[in-house]
Amino acid sequence: MAERRTLAAAVAFLSLLFGSGCASFPGGGGPSLQEEIDEIISTPPLDQVNWGIRIVDPDRGQILYSRHAHLKFVPASNMKVLSTAxxxxxxxxxxxxxxxxxGVGTLGESGSVLRGDLLLPATGDPTLSERFYPTAEAPLDSLAQGLWAAGIRTVSGALVVDVSRWDSTTVPGSWMVQNLSGTSGATGGAFSIAEGVLNIEVTAAEEVGSPARTIWWPHLREGAxxxxxxxxxxxxxxxxRRVEYLPESRLLRIQGRIPLGSVDTIRVAQR
Incomplete structure (x- = not known):
């Protein structure tokens, strides 16, 4: 019952913040917005949490509610709510x-040879992952298929990915090294494949004491x-197992043991 009351209070609070027309204002005959919010966040166990709230009417610029709005909090996963909104x-x-x-360059007489580079201006597309495609590599395969359909068979230059649309800061200064290998610390950026997550499948060898076999996707740079x-x-x-990221060498290292006949899938942040 306590969990249900907590969930109901949390849902009521979110509805109050993001719903339309669900809050009463002074003079409307019902409790004020401040009274409604104060009542919700004073309900156990929400009363054990530090709240920083500031609600502003976007049309009039009027502050409708403020509680510890001047204090600085670590937003953590709540940042996703603001980003999505x-x-x-x-x-x-x-x-x-x-x-x-x-294609940046010239085409040969047959039209099948590009004498130059391929340029991919990255846009921060978050859909380049298995959430939207059968595999993490599938969106890149579709780009290659588009080139093939256009008649391109050979490219003499390189594939250049322009990531300048986003800044290069991917790790907050407050993070510790231990945060860098977890999937919650996956690197974002203008061009992020599989949401910045690396999937590693570890299969036990046929004999005790032998090294396990490993495959991973998507592709990593050699030696990473x-x-x-x-x-x-x-x-x-x-x-x-122990998963750690070594910043000096930009190396992901996984150590440990796996029982005979077992298969483990490990998800870590790409670096």
Whole structure:
């Protein structure tokens, strides 16, 4: 029952903040907005939380509610709420990202050879992942198929990805090294494949003591990942692993043991 009351209070609070026409104002005959919010956040266990709230009427600029608004809080995952609300407000629910690729150079006489580079201006497209495609590489495959359909068979130059649309800051200064390998610390940016997450499948070898077999996706630069996982006895209780990121060498290292006959999938942040 306590969990239900907590959930109901949280839902009521969110409805009060984001719903339309659900709050009463002074003079309307009902409780004021301040009274409604104060009542909700004073309900256990919400009364054990530090709240920083500021609600402003966007049309009149009037402050409708303020509580500890001058204090500085670490937003943590709440930032997603603000980011999503801002995107919906500015872009709208029907907005679609465009990720395009261009040829920079000249075409040979046959039209199948590009003497130059391929340029991909990255836009921060968040859909380049398995949430929207069968695999993380599928959107890149579709770009390649588009080039093939256009008759391009050979490119003499390089693939240039322009990420200048976003700044290069991907790690807040307050983070610790331990935060860098977790999926919650995945690197964002103008061009992020699979939401910046690396999937690593570790399969035990056929003999105890032998190194486990490893595959991963999407592709990483050569030398970016080291896996030191050994196959253990099937009755072993020592299954465990340690994932760490070494900033000096930009290396992801995974160490540990895996019981014979087992397969583990590890998700870490791409770096």
């Amino acid at each position: 801002t995107a919906l407000s500015l872009l709208g629910p029907e907005y679609r990202y465009d990720t395009e690729i261009f 990942l080291t896996v030191e996982v050994v196959t253990a006895h099937p009755d072993s209780t020592s299954r465990g």
